[in-house]
Amino acid sequence: MNVTRNHAETPRLPPVQVKISPTEKFREFLEAKGQRLTHERRIVVEEVYSSHEHFDSEQLINRLANRKDSNRVSRSTVYRTLSLLEEAGMLRKVARQNDRDVYEHDYGYPRHDHMICEKCGDLIEFPNDQIAELLERITREYGFRRTGHRLEVYGICRSCSRPPKSRIRKLDMI
Amino acid sequence: MNVTRNHAETPRLPPVQVKISPTEKFREFLEAKGQRLTHERRIVVEEVYSSHEHFDSEQLINRLANRKDSNRVSRSTVYRTLSLLEEAGMLRKVARQNDRDVYEHDYGYPRHDHMICEKCGDLIEFPNDQIAELLERITREYGFRRTGHRLEVYGICRSCSRPPKSRIRKLDMI
DNA sequence: CTAAGTGCAAATGTTTTGCAGAATC
DNA sequence: GATTCTGCAAAACATTTGCACTTAG
Numbered sequence: 157m158n159v160t161r162n163h164a165e166t167p168r169l170p171p172v173q174v175k176i177s178p179t180e181k182f183r184e185f186l187e188a189k190g191q192r193l194t195h196e197r198r199i200v201v202e203e204v205y206s207s208h209e210h211f212d213s214e215q216l217i218n219r220l221a222n223r224k225d226s227n228r229v230s231r232s233t234v235y236r237t238l239s240l241l242e243e244a245g246m247l248r249k250v251a252r253q254n255d256r257d258v259y260e261h262d263y264g265y266p267r268h269d270h271m272i273c274e275k276c277g278d279l280i281e282f283p284n285d286q287i288a289e290l291l292e293r294i295t296r297e298y299g300f301r302r303t304g305h306r307l308e309v310y311g312i313c314r315s316c317s318r319p320p321k322s323r324i325r326k327l328d329m330i
Numbered sequence: 331m332n333v334t335r336n337h338a339e340t341p342r343l344p345p346v347q348v349k350i351s352p353t354e355k356f357r358e359f360l361e362a363k364g365q366r367l368t369h370e371r372r373i374v375v376e377e378v379y380s381s382h383e384h385f386d387s388e389q390l391i392n393r394l395a396n397r398k399d400s401n402r403v404s405r406s407t408v409y410r411t412l413s414l415l416e417e418a419g420m421l422r423k424v425a426r427q428n429d430r431d432v433y434e435h436d437y438g439y440p441r442h443d444h445m446i447c448e449k450c451g452d453l454i455e456f457p458n459d460q461i462a463e464l465l466e467r468i469t470r471e472y473g474f475r476r477t478g479h480r481l482e483v484y485g486i487c488r489s490c491s492r493p494p495k496s497r498i499r500k501l502d503m504i
Numbered sequence: 505c506t507a508a509g510t511g512c513a514a515a516t517g518t519t520t521t522g523c524a525g526a527a528t529c
Numbered sequence: 530g531a532t533t534c535t536g537c538a539a540a541a542c543a544t545t546t547g548c549a550c551t552t553a554g
Contacts, residue, residue: 190533192527192533194528197534213519229535229536230536231536233536255543255544271476273474282472295445300487300488306484307482309474309476309479310480311474314474371509405544406546407510409543429542
């Protein structure tokens, strides 16, 4: 199961234009709560936003704990900062794999949902405007004031359902 | 947060006609795997299917551990049986609340998804044929062979977003 | 009879927390 | 200088597992 790998067939969604950097946005959030943008928090945010890959707490902790000198951040602080980022609306949980929540950016990136391949574990993103629209219609009937959603589609991805031929090629490359 | 409460506004979906009882279906599944329908497993299935409420492992364990004499089932066995029921396609996880998976029947009941009220924690069911159809169309474009999905819609339910009137009454009662 | 299952207690793995010292504003 | 944070070690969780005993088929 690989959380971060990306499919050749999966085009990257185009980035969304944002006014301020993630770090700045986080600082604003913290300030409003009377909390501080510490050295450690800044490092976590920068690491989290250094790429758009999905990640779980363990992966992030490892990346941050193995750093040199003043750039390492402890396990507890990573957990604490992840909660803050979620509260700030900058991160969201999109799935659960291996008993861990999988996070992704919820800032500077278009809204989308995920297909999850049951064979290779890959998360494949797809834009969700049509779904959001449909949900808006449905929930209105129930008097439900919708604020968001989470959708995971299960199945088998394109490359995992290919004929054996490509599987052989993959083996050759090892 | 209440997992099991049901809204007055939420009509129960009509049951689906099934050929055999949950217990029988489970027995067939087990037999095919060369496993046994033990007394304990039978008790768990009967308890699980005694009502259509959503539940989590802790709630089920409590109900089963507090029984008299030969009808009690241990914590481990409940967990083990829940996994089997999921594998048998009779139960599915529909949400996660308080660090626990929330289960519901996936047998003898129409396919649906859930709205989750962020105020009272209620799970409200709604039929999902339109969504399934839309997903079928979308995933086909990606060459993704869809086998299922999980959708949680977040927001505020009808009764939690009612005008202050009821809130005042509530305060008066304190 | 014998393979499979149960209950218990101990282990596991993730996440949270209390606290003393450090850093921020 | 007071308040907020950090890192550590310990605690708190839900869930899984090893094992001796029991049971279904």
